[in-house]
Amino acid sequence: MGLNNQTTVTAELGKELYCQHCTYIWTYRGRSIFHTACPHCGFRVRVHLGEARAKAFRNGMVERAE
Ligand SMILES: [Zn+2]
Secondary structure (H helix, E strand, C coil): CCCCCCCCCHHHHCEEEECCCCCCEEEECCCCCCEEECCCCCCEEEHHHCHHHHHHHHCCCCCCCC
C-alpha cells in the first residue's frame, strides 16, 4: 500500500568476489577499491578480479591459483 516501491538495483552495485584461500564466493557491495577481506576467512581478495572471472572460477573453467 503505502510502501515505496524500492527497486534496488543491487546487481549493478554488487561485485562477485572469489576467495582463493577458502573458495568462498560472495557479493561485495563496498565502494572501495583494490582489496577487501574475505568475510569467511579474512584473506585479502582483489576487488578488481571481475565478475566474469569469478564465474569462470565457479564453473571450474579457470584453474585455481594456489
Ligand atoms: Zn576466504
